[in-house]
Amino acid sequence: MEPVLEIRNLNVDYGLGDKAVHAVRDVNLTLHRGEVLGLAGESGSGKSTLAYGLTRLLAPPGVITGGEVVYHPERSPAYDVLRLTDNELRAFRWAETAIVFQGAMNSLNPVHKISTQLTDVLRAHEPKMSEHSRNARAREMLKVVGISPDRMEAYPHQLSGGMRQRVMIGMALILQPQVVIMDEPTTALDVVMQRQILGQLIELRERLGFSVIFITHDLSLLVEFSNRIAIMYGGRIVEEAPASTIYRDALHPYSKGLLGSFPALRGPRRELAGIPGSPPDLAGMPSGCSFHPRCPKAFDPCSANIPVLGRPGTPDGSVRSVACWLHPVPAGEE
């Protein structure tokens, strides 16, 4: 499969110098054209920071300290997003990579009409477009996400939470980006609305063909909606595999813990088990594997050395990787 976004050795710190907190460490992740990549982890695992980092939206004191984010446009050569100038970056944003944020309620500017907020993207990116066609495009996007176009002149406070998030999704697709990053887009919504919106999103993806990075702490959602899942812990990716593989046969004890913390819809009843302890303090990370203090299967090397993310020597040879001393990378491979 063709990659559309490659994250290489991305490091993000909060703060500078000795007191800096490493929120994202050496993350390597590839998003392929047309796929839904799920990114899961507890609060504070660095998943949102990763999303903000790769779009260069980090608010101070967040700094990208290293790495590359290589974007592959459909027809022109690839480039590193982190090296774009301010003007290039502005042109890149939304046109190539759009984001839907977690705050469904606060993502829209309360003092401007929906129409203004939909069309100012077009005004910024396609200045030659006429007023009339801008409005037509905005109405069309509302229709795409299932909102009546006569809501164009509404203000955000006149819409429900679900409608606002749909407006945001419509806004994200208005320039037909290649990549849409969804940062917990449905956490503020009720379960029914959550499913509706996700179903709609999957349908739109099949129709328009964009790729999605879907960030959530709800692994059960990802199992259902994504093609591949990457699991983050303490700023690192600890396991990455196709969704069904993770669901059936997670290798990392942390992934197993996450999977064990929600009930399966079908199959035999089993006891739900949480993960004991709490996520690590990013300012004082444990030595070795950062999960070892909470890990039920920790043994000698875990506290001493950081496990490398790599392909474990699994018999079936599926494309997956894990960073765990229980599943060491065979020598010579990475």
Next chain:
Amino acid sequence: MKYFLQRIAFYLFTAWAAITLNFFIPRLVPGDPVQSLIAKFRGQLSSEAINSLYVLFGLDDDRSLWSQYIDYWGQLFRGDLGLSFTFFPAPVSQVIGDALPWTILLVGVTTIISFLLGTSLGVVAGWRRGSWADGLLPVTTFFSSVPYFWLGIIAIYLLAGPDSFFPSSGGFDSGLIPAWDQYFIPSAIQHSLLPALTILISSVSGWILSMRNMMVTVSSEDYITVAHAKGLSERRVAVGYAARNALLPNVSGFALSLGFIVGGTLLVEIVFSYPGLGFILLQALGAKDYPLMQGIFLIITISVLVANLLADVAYMLLDPRTRKEG
């Protein structure tokens, strides 16, 4: 619109309550203010004036409080606020009418300049926080905590004097007659510079601080991040998204400060002996000039109410959330 009418009804009620209080307060003052005034102005008050004083204070015994109250309203609508004692025999309405333009021009113009200047500087300081603009903060904190009359005294001490360009008191050269001519206007402007500067320096800091803080608060809102992510120009994000939202509390603060133009800068006018309303109020207080005080309080009350109404209207125009359909 319904909301707007509700507000208007509320303000009419408040105005009625304030005016009614204004009617009753002199009648609650122990003793007889007219007698003490007659004693003070012995031989100078005509019997007509004394009668009208009695009517004004509601001390003409043969009439009920209710009919006095009706008369009082009738007088108000005719613009008749009684006679002033300090500026006898000038009617209160004329005394206030003479002083009001001075105050409105001096304080009104400086308040507007101060608001516009302070808010724009606050937008810049809030948007570019962490840069040179932060150097502005200690200075503004200092000036916003300095009382402006003290600043006025210092300004007179340092800048005004017999040989200085800045006159230390008054609203115009004593040799001139107020008129719209080429002698009077420059003199009036020259006299207003120092008080205006004093008010400006001490009030602009407050606007800078509050606008900067609101900008910082608003900058961390999700819709600002969304605006950046949308690839909008820096200017559009700063003005259309951040400043547009940060402005709201400042606008209501501005409308309220317009209400206090009339009474709020009393001390500056006193320090500079500026012939505005505050200076007149000081004289009225010193002379126990009840009609004049009553008149000035009435003007202050009305201007505060009108300013509040303006604040509501401005808010309705700027914030769609306060607009209600129907």
